[in-house]
Amino acid sequence: MNFDNLKNIYQFAEHFQKEEYWQNLFQHQSSNPLPITNSPSIKNSNIFPVCDMYQKNNYFYIDMELPGMDSNKIQVNLLDNNIIEVKGYYRSLQENCAYYLKERQNLQFIKQIALPNRVEERNLQFSYKNGIYTIYFRQN
Template sequence: MSKHHNPWMEIQSMREEIDRIMDDARDWSMGRASDRDRFALWRPVADLYETVDQYIIELELPGVDQEKISLESKGGHLLVHGEKRIEKEATGSAYQLVERSYGPFSRKFQLPRNVDSAGIKAVFKNGVLTVSIPKKDTPSKSVSIKVE
């Protein structure tokens, strides 16, 4: 076992994924999922971490056009939606293998109560969307976020 391998992190990651699947299933069965969430064809992976003065969410969105990404802070959640389109047509031939994900995507992140929604910044660079969410003392209202 290498010194960088941490089986507890893998177990935690698996548990979070199972919890996410169960939450999604419950939301869909109770009619709480939005139409956008119901038609999402893939789910980009994300890292979340906290600094002294902000929360950071990084989503891998390779091949997604910046114009196809939308973010919104609403009801204590950060909603990220978009679409990845197939750019190439296999004219005169047929694909033999398609492993990459295409189509609409949707992610929903619960925000802590101490965030400044008006100060949220989103930067898209090299296929990674980085969302910086500043901390504050009181909850804030719903706002739209521009991707830079």
């Protein structure tokens, strides 16, 4: 995770720790709308989906948390400069129901990850098990 991503996470968390945020949230006066802030959103960052990249037995692995997704709807492209791009639409919204709690987001995502070595697109392999989408390839 790079410094900018860590900074975004800190700013996001810091916003919700402010007392004024919680006071405004629970005021039931229509004249006091919820505050509009410039805090970064997970939807608008390179945080989602969270992933790990590691090397084991001459293979590189990228594990991404994508529970409930159809793996056929995840697009993976190899860009110039050793960057892998993963695109998809994460949908958690259930139709014809009334939510009492809704924490999971519906969002379209594009995640770009810099690879440590050059790789040919034909060498990329994929698996999906228990909500973890894995991209793996042999080290050249």
